Amino acid sequence: MIEVKNLSKEFEGEIVLNNIDATFQKGVVNIIIGKSGSGKSVMLKCLVGLIPPTSGEIFYDGRNLIGMRAGEVRRLRRDIGMLFQGAALFDSRTVLENVMFPLEMFSRKNKRERRKRAEFCLERVNLSHAADLLPSEISGGMKKRVAIARAIVLNPKYLFCDEPNSGLDPKTAQMIDELIYDITTDFSITTIVVSHDMNSVINIGDNVIFINEGIKEWEGAKTEVMNAENEKLHDFVFASDLFKKIKEAEGIIAEDEKVVAAKAEEGKKSDKIIN
């Protein structure tokens, strides 16, 4: 579990995150949503310690990241897996070598065991056939899957995903979402996904946090997102034509159901009168 208390971040006087409190539970997919420039990526970078926050505390299962020594931070990070927006694979290494890299740095396993573990992770993301290819030889979706395999190779306790679906077609995006969801539930990981893709929210968002201009505006389950009364969240969600149409369709269906129900009621009454 990750707990965030009063997290704030300023860049040269400009407030990017403003007193954010949040709790990210284990074994569920936590999604942080918000429009571009709302501060969600900054929040993710603060959470993993890539950017020091101006104030606030971040607890990893009770261990406060803020104030930790560099060595302790590095040890904590060995429990963290991260999927970067651009996958961040090492260009000079093959897919298999990329996945094996964390094992080579920190695992006490021998070479054969390391290879076996890396191959298992690649199989988990359906990329066994691409093991010997270089990152420049594979597609964007495959890169993301390799990055997921690399992120889970050391059995992390925490998984962070920065815009996992950016630049992917809907089918591949759905595949990545499902992969993140399966890994989270199978290995009981605390997963935090930063996204502005509403499809991801609907598909996998167990817990959704909406950030607007650095302020946490709303938090709830994915089932509540569509009917939330928060105006800013409403604007964000229904900015997409698709979701507007879904909402309209839901309205039409509801109207139809009412009409059908009314007709059925009338039918019952007329039957009573005849009888």
Next chain:
Amino acid sequence: MEKEKRRRIFSLTIAIRGKVYQNSAWLMKRTNLNECRNHMKIIRSLDSVGAYALLMRRVLSVPDKFSEFIKEFMKGIYALGVNSIWIVIIISFFIGAVIVLQIALNIDSPMLPRFTVGVVSREIILLEFSSTIMCLILSGKVGSNVASEIGSMRITEQVDALEIMGVNSANYLILPKIASFVAFMPVLVIFSMFMGLFGGYIICMVLGTPSVETYVYGIQAFFTESFVWYSILKSMLFGFIIASVAAYFGYTAKGGALEVGRASTNSVVINSILILVTDLVFTQLAMG
């Protein structure tokens, strides 16, 4: 008024610690002094020196895994050292030939024996050309290579990925490059010395003035062995400067491809200046 101005400038300069740039920008807003702009440039330079020192503290630590360090060290030997041999050979050969040619044409006095051409050429090649001039050239080749490689890794978040894995990215990426380049430098310098003198030999053979025998006698006369060691030592120091400064510019690159190009250019410019200044100081200390 003057006292007040001085007090304000003093308060600005004492901010040269930690987040210097931020602090001074804040002070600049507060004091609203135009002359602060000039001080800002100085402060920014000092800030870079501080950031370089902090980066070197992270770089010069024990590697997370020694076997990985050796692997990266060997890659560095090949990429930075072995791949530079051809440029060193070609440049040294032609510059050596031109040095001998120029000296032979310009020192044409009955007061000086002809073997002087060999003596002077040897001293120039050993003391300055093979170390300083060669390092200036290598700062372009190796420096831009290191800065652009690490800069590209920085902007594509590969450096962040290393950090997230718990790897000391500065140590993992930079130390093997510095170590391999410094370790291979003596080989490049010796190649350069040999090829420079060989270029002179060929020009004597072709033009016949001075004769090959006179030239060979000249390059052996009054030979001081310590000059070779001095040159090697100096080039190793330059090697450290080239690799570390280039790595600093690459590691601190921000933004996109344009910034990587800028980091690469800046690394070459700053390296060239540092090499020349260090050469002057080192020569004065060693020979003065």
